[in-house]
Amino acid sequence: MIQRSAATGRHVFYPRIMVPGTGETDLEFVVASGRGTVYSTTVVRQKPPTPSYNVALIDLADGPRMMARVVGLAPEDVRIGMAVQARIIEEDGAPLVVFEPS
Amino acid sequence: MSSAAFPRGKTAIVGAATYGIGKCPGHDAVDMAAKASLLALEDAGLHLSDVDALYTSAPYEALGGLQLAEYLGVQTKITDSNRTGGSAFEIYAAQAAVALSLGLINVALIAYGSNPATTSVKGVGMTRPSSYEAAYKPLAPISSYALAAARHMYQFGTTRRHLAEVAVAARRWAQLNPEAAVRDNLSIDDVLCARMVSDPLGVRDCCLFNDGAGAIVMTRAGHARSLRKAPVYVLGAATTVTHREISSMPDLTVTGAAVSGPAAFAQAGVTVADIDLAMVYDAFTITPILFLEDLGFCPKGEGGRFVENGAIGPGGRLAVNTNGGGLSCVHPGMYGIFLLVEAVRQLRREAGQRQLPKCDLAVAHGNGGVLSSEATVVLGRAT
Numbered sequence: 001m002i003q004r005s006a007a008t009g010r011h012v013f014y015p016r017i018m019v020p021g022t023g024e025t026d027l028e029f030v031v032a033s034g035r036g037t038v039y040s041t042t043v044v045r046q047k048p049p050t051p052s053y054n055v056a057l058i059d060l061a062d063g064p065r066m067m068a069r070v071v072g073l074a075p076e077d078v079r080i081g082m083a084v085q086a087r088i089i090e091e092d093g094a095p096l097v098v099f100e101p102s
Numbered sequence: 103m104s105s106a107a108f109p110r111g112k113t114a115i116v117g118a119a120t121y122g123i124g125k126c127p128g129h130d131a132v133d134m135a136a137k138a139s140l141l142a143l144e145d146a147g148l149h150l151s152d153v154d155a156l157y158t159s160a161p162y163e164a165l166g167g168l169q170l171a172e173y174l175g176v177q178t179k180i181t182d183s184n185r186t187g188g189s190a191f192e193i194y195a196a197q198a199a200v201a202l203s204l205g206l207i208n209v210a211l212i213a214y215g216s217n218p219a220t221t222s223v224k225g226v227g228m229t230r231p232s233s234y235e236a237a238y239k240p241l242a243p244i245s246s247y248a249l250a251a252a253r254h255m256y257q258f259g260t261t262r263r264h265l266a267e268v269a270v271a272a273r274r275w276a277q278l279n280p281e282a283a284v285r286d287n288l289s290i291d292d293v294l295c296a297r298m299v300s301d302p303l304g305v306r307d308c309c310l311f312n313d314g315a316g317a318i319v320m321t322r323a324g325h326a327r328s329l330r331k332a333p334v335y336v337l338g339a340a341t342t343v344t345h346r347e348i349s350s351m352p353d354l355t356v357t358g359a360a361v362s363g364p365a366a367f368a369q370a371g372v373t374v375a376d377i378d379l380a381m382v383y384d385a386f387t388i389t390p391i392l393f394l395e396d397l398g399f400c401p402k403g404e405g406g407r408f409v410e411n412g413a414i415g416p417g418g419r420l421a422v423n424t425n426g427g428g429l430s431c432v433h434p435g436m437y438g439i440f441l442l443v444e445a446v447r448q449l450r451r452e453a454g455q456r457q458l459p460k461c462d463l464a465v466a467h468g469n470g471g472v473l474s475s476e477a478t479v480v481l482g483r484a485t
Contacts (some may be wrong), residue, residue, distance in 0.1 A: 007274050013234075027177050027221070027310040033424050039253065040246040040249040040250070040253040040301075040353075041252055042240075042249050042252055042258070042300045042302075043300065044239065044240065044241055044245060044299075045297070045299055045300065045301070053239065055238050055239070055240045055245050055249070055300075056249075057348070057349055059247055065305055065349055065350075067234065067235045067238050067240065067347075067348070067349040068238060069238050076301065080252065080253065080256040081256075087165075094237070096237055096371075098280045
């Protein structure tokens with residue numbers, strides 16, 4: 001789900017009580033497309049045997065950008081411009097949005 | 103502030119000092135800030151009793167302004183502790199210039215001390231991780247800057263070798279500064295082969311995290327001319343904030359320096375070609391590249407190529423971070439005060455072996471958060 005202003009149709013992420021910059025308060029939760037494009041990517045390096053992992057910024061097809069992890073390939077193989085699709089996993093006992101190549 | 107409104111040349115830095123760079127055992131952070139304050143006042147030929155405005159950002163104490171005022175024993179008309187990260191000190195200089203020029207205050211003290219290398223205070227810090235980023239476990243703040251670097255490389259062909267040039271230039275300047283904390287030889291290959299932390303940044307792309315304190319004293323120009331040292335005039339100063347977390351930064355390759363820089367230069371009535379020294383916040387090797395572009399020293403995207411072949415090191419085309427910067431001199435968490443102190447030393451011809459042959463105009467550009475808060479101050483020997 002993602003917030004959208006009823007009047008302007010603009011999507012907002014992260015969830016808040018208003019549209020930043022313009023102030024509309026008519027935000028409602030709608031189904032997110034789940035589609036996105038990798039805007040930037042990094043690999044957080046860990047001391048082996050702890051695996052290194054990906055941290056990426058995803059430009060959502062709905063408009064906003066979010067931080068996330070791209071999974072389903074080696075963290076260093078994630079490329080800027082890659083088309084990705086959201087998936088919800090459970091991690092540390094909580095749901096988490098991750099992305100995989102689409 | 104419009105360029106017409108800023109009190110160009112109406113105020114000056116008249117005292118500047120550092121203290122305890124590297125390791126400062128046996129001191130609390132506030133001890134260090136107080137010591138730097140006394141040294142800066144002595145440098146100016148002023149006394150504690152002259153101070154009627156205090157600007158400070160304490161590393162572990164939200165009410166640090168009150169704490170330092172009490173410690174120093176000064177009763178101030180303005181006491182400010184803004185929370186704009188490492189850019190706080192450039193913002194203080196901008197605000198002090200306005201308050202001084204209006205006659206609200208007479209002598210402003212801007213001070214900072216922090217001792218991450220030696221403190222026994224554990225788990226320090228006053229920020230909470232963003233709930234929308236923390237779940238992905240980015241290294242704070244390194245991964246945010248790594249994401250900016252990766253995007254810059256993708257869009258403009260910047261390379262890790264370009265980033266390494268920034269680290270090597272900083273080290274070569276540090277080798278000319280006896281105060282710099284890290285002065286051993288560093289080669290491009292050393293930087294490229296160093297342990298990776300958050301791609302494309304390795305450990306030598308990251309600033310130090312050591313002890314240090316700094317302070318400056320400001321007053322009105324007329325008063326400044328009666329004091330001990332040649333005044334360093336505040337010719338322009340502008341600031342802007344674009345976001346808090348990196349996921350909300352509009353374009354990771356364009357910082358708020360593209361706004362604050364041109365505004366500060368317009369206030370000062372100078373162009374980037376007039377600048378002899380660029381003190382630009384080097385938290386990571388990508389940041390000087392971004393700021394040199396955004397301030398206008400080179401076109402957007404050309405920063406990597408601009409710094410090639412030692413161009414910002416000693417003897418290069420542009421003097422950048424002549425103290426050795428946050429990368430090789432000092433970075434105790436919020437580095438902005440040291441940009442101003444080094445600019446003052448160069449403008450006063452007090453920089454010893456690293457003194458620039460010509461230094462009449464300098465720019466100090468502070469950065470806070472994760473490329474979030476940008477503040478540019480233009481300083482000169484003449485009004």
